[in-house]
Structures are given as C-alpha cells and as structure tokens.
Amino acid sequence: MSPARFEGHLAALLALGMKPMDMDSVLAAVADGAPGRHPGVHITFDDGYRDFLEHAWPLCVRHGFPATVFPVAAYVGRRNEWDLSFPRTSHLTWPQLRELSDAGVTVGAHTDTHPFLSRVPLDIARREIVDAKSRLEDGIGRAVSVFAYPHGDSSPDVRRLVEDAGYAAAFSLDSRRMLGPSSRWQAPRTAVYALDGPRGVAAKVGCRGSRALWRARAMNRAFRLCGYAGLLVPRRLRGISHAEGSRGEGP
Ligand SMILES: [Zn+2]
DSSP, X not given: OOHHHHHHHHHHHHHTTXXXXXXXXXXXXXXXXXXXXXXXBOEEEEEOBTHIIIIIHHHHHHHTOOEEEEEOGGGTTSBOTTOTTSOOOBBOOHHHHHHXXXXXXXXXXXXXXXXXGGGSXXXXXXXXXXXXXXXXXXXXXXXXXXXXXXXXXXXXXXXXXXXXXXXSEEEOSOOOOOOSGGGGGGBOOOXXXXXXXXXXXXXXXXXXXXXXXXXXXXXXXXXXXXXHTTOOOOHHHHOSSOOTTXXXXXX
C-alpha cells in the first residue's frame, strides 16, 4: 500500500481511541490468554522489506506506534527471489536491521525461506524455525523471542516445534479470539491489505459495524484470489509499503 494510505490507517486507529502498545505489552496480554483485557494495537510487518525502513517505520514513529518486523532470515540483504507472486524488491540489510532494532523495533523470526510449515517434513520445519532464530540473533546481537508463521500456516506439530525452539509467542493470521494462554503459539493477528480503507481497518479492530467488516473481508478475499490466480494487480495498488499481506498470496 502507499505510505499515504498507511498513514491514513494510523490516523484512523488514533481517532478511534486505539492505544499503541509495545511488544512487551502484547506478550503480557498473550501470556494472560485474554487480550481483551489489554486493549491496544501493535503493528507488525512480515518479510522485512526495505520499504519498511524507508516509509512505514518513519510514519509509525511520527504517530507513536511501536512496531515489529519479521524478516525472512536467509534473505536479509537480498532480493526477494523466494516470492514469485510479488514484484522483485529488496529486503532490509543486516546494518539496517540493527539500526531498526537499536531504534526500538522488535525483530521477530519468520523462518529462513518462508515455506508453508505444515507442508514440509518436520525436520525441515524444525531447521527453518531454529536456524532463523539463531541467524537473526547473531545478526542483530539481541534475543529473538517472537515468531510469525509464513502465510499464517501452522499445525499442532509445527506449533510444538516453535515452543521447543524457545520462542515466547507465535503469531498466526487468524483474527479469532484467544482461547487461553496455550493460544500463545497461535496468537491472533488481523491482516490489513492494500485495499483496506480506514473504515475497513476500523471494522477489523472491532470499532465499526458488521457491514463494514463484511465489506473489508470480501475485498480481502477477492484480493487474495487475484493473487492466487496470478492476475496482475495494478502497480499503484500493490504499492510501495509492504505491510504484511499486501501481495496477493498472503503473508
Ligand atoms: Zn511472510
């Protein structure tokens, strides 16, 4: 999405009275198993594209939103050859990730190569989950304690691997409510897409009626279908700032 649209989302969240919250507060809410008792918004960016540094993070700073970035660890400093559904673009480099981490951005893991974890053999999944953590920790010189499933995809075995690897929580792309502390290995996240306007975002955070939410979900479904079918989405919609999910295939 364009930086202007993203800034509109931030302004809409603030106008609705949503409180920005940092990752420590998110983890406390997730450990509690009832995030509803901890109202607020934390924004995450999957895949770690360079435009996060150039466009999205400065807007987060301007509006007071902490953020988390989930880089594809083996592609730090490289082009996104792993993603055939998205135009070629550059990932953040190690110095840029360190700069962001020093500035307060939480860096989480998102595997080494972005597979559907439930569809690869378990030993491959384990390697993707464990290696990404150590690679990122070596690269930024800080502990990495949160994980986001590529494409939001997991299974009970995969979630156990994430727990065994020593993460504190793992995020899905499912906006269902948590069912207690054990849900922290499948913590809910709401995907926001390039087609979402401020009303759609408001609906997704529960601040507008079901009609706006239905419209936002229908648009997201159509957008994902276009991606799966390999249809071209106009460049101006595919946009500059790659918040998670802005490409058709899903994060
Ligand atoms: Zn992703």
